[in-house]
Amino acid sequence: MKILHCPLNGPRNISEFVYGGQVKPMPNPESATDTEWAAYVFYENNSIGVVQEWWLHAPSSYWFIVERHNGSDTILRTYDPSELLSNPGMVSLEDAIQ
Amino acid sequence: MTVMLTSPIHSLPSTPIHGGLSLEDASLAARRGVRGRHAADHLRDQGLTVPPVPNQIVASGDDQWVMALSRREFWIINPQQLATAAMPDSTAIASEVWPLYCQHSHSWLILQGAQRADVAAKLCAVDLRSEAFPLGAVAQTQAARVSVIIAHHTNSQQQPVFSLFVDQAVSEYLWLTLQDAMGEFI
Numbered sequence: 001m002k003i004l005h006c007p008l009n010g011p012r013n014i015s016e017f018v019y020g021g022q023v024k025p026m027p028n029p030e031s032a033t034d035t036e037w038a039a040y041v042f043y044e045n046n047s048i049g050v051v052q053e054w055w056l057h058a059p060s061s062y063w064f065i066v067e068r069h070n071g072s073d074t075i076l077r078t079y080d081p082s083e084l085l086s087n088p089g090m091v092s093l094e095d096a097i098q
Numbered sequence: 099m100t101v102m103l104t105s106p107i108h109s110l111p112s113t114p115i116h117g118g119l120s121l122e123d124a125s126l127a128a129r130r131g132v133r134g135r136h137a138a139d140h141l142r143d144q145g146l147t148v149p150p151v152p153n154q155i156v157a158s159g160d161d162q163w164v165m166a167l168s169r170r171e172f173w174i175i176n177p178q179q180l181a182t183a184a185m186p187d188s189t190a191i192a193s194e195v196w197p198l199y200c201q202h203s204h205s206w207l208i209l210q211g212a213q214r215a216d217v218a219a220k221l222c223a224v225d226l227r228s229e230a231f232p233l234g235a236v237a238q239t240q241a242a243r244v245s246v247i248i249a250h251h252t253n254s255q256q257q258p259v260f261s262l263f264v265d266q267a268v269s270e271y272l273w274l275t276l277q278d279a280m281g282e283f284i
Contacts, residue, residue: 001223008152008168009238013223016240059245060167060238 006057007064007080020054023065023084050076103183106205106266107273119211119284121276124261125269127206128179131198132191133171140195141172148172153236155249165236165249173200175261177208178254205269209260209276210253213283218248218260220279226250226260233258242275244268 002014022044027036045051048071055066055078065084067077105125112121132140138148147158149166158164161178187197209217215227222241225231226248237248247263264272 012239015243016245057238059240059247062168062238 004055004066004075005078006060006062007078008062009057009060012057016058018056018058020056020063023052023054103181106269110270110273119213119217119280120209121273121280122208122210123273124177124206124208125266126181127175127177128181129173129175129200129206130186131171131173131200132195133198134190134196135170135194136192137170137172137195138166140192141174146174149234153238154234155236155251156234157251161254163249163251165247167236167238167247171198173198173263175206175249177261200263203266204247204263205266205272207262207264207269207273207276208253209262210257211283214258214260217276217279217283220282221275222246222248224248228258242272244272246272 003011004014004017005011006017024040024045027040029037032040050067050069053066053068054063056063063081065079065081066075068075103126105123107123107125112123134140141148141164145159146162146164147156148164149156152166152168155163155165158174162174162176165173165175167173181201186199186201190196211217215231218226218241222237222239224237224239226237228250231237231250233250233252235250239246239248241248241262241264244264249261249263251259251261253259262272262276
């Protein structure tokens with residue numbers, strides 16, 4: 001069993017987690033074009049390398065960020081999403097983690 | 099109209115107590131929850147003791163316990179008080195403080211006995227032995243493949259117990275699974 005380190009709960013079996021997709025800035029829903037919104041919803045980068053991903057620890061309903069090398073499947077770091085709030089492009093995340 | 103509260107596992111046979119190992123259904127005991135940016139301050143304003151960090155449980159007053167599930171989510175549980183059938187609040191309790199449902203969503207099982215960690219080890223990957231999971235610790239994890247919250251605290255006789263909170267939909271399954279696991283020790 002793989003072990004993933006949850007920033008809130010500590011090391012847990014990977015079976016307790018759910019993958020939530022790539023971290024990417026959300027365009028403004030009020031002003032984004034259909035093309036921009038479709039790209040946000042449906043397109044993934046899929047390049048090999050270190051990626052930022054949303055993961056959910058299901059028993060505690062806690063969302064956090066994983067930095068993972070998708071070539072070697074090595075987990076480099078896990079952290080609370082509040083760290084991303086300093087990035088102006090991710091400001092809208094604040095509502096998501098309330 | 100009088101509404102009678104019923105535990106979802108009230109009709110299941112209880113476990114014979116042997117060697118101090120027992121499993122109790124405390125689903126009808128009172129509990130409530132709050133969440134939000136100001137939830138911790140709200141509880142302190144009510145005179146409650148709040149754990150300093152998530153995944154801890156502390157005694158607050160004679161019978162109550164406050165459990166921190168995250169920095170903004172808290173359950174207040176009272177094993178000695180019977181729950182009411184009243185509907186919980188559905189609107190903000192105070193500024194940035196919201197109700198967090200736990201009375202009617204989760205069943206509450208209490209596992210007691212010196213071998214409680216050995217029983218739990220058959221079902222749960224987290225090390226729940228006292229050296230790694232002391233009194234006051236809380237684990238949000240899975241047991242027998244279902245999500246559970248396990249709190250390590252003392253009961254009214256000052257005996258250490260595990261309180262297990264599990265979704266009511268699977269409480270019968272977990273009750274029977276725990277009984278099966280206890281069978282090795284009693």
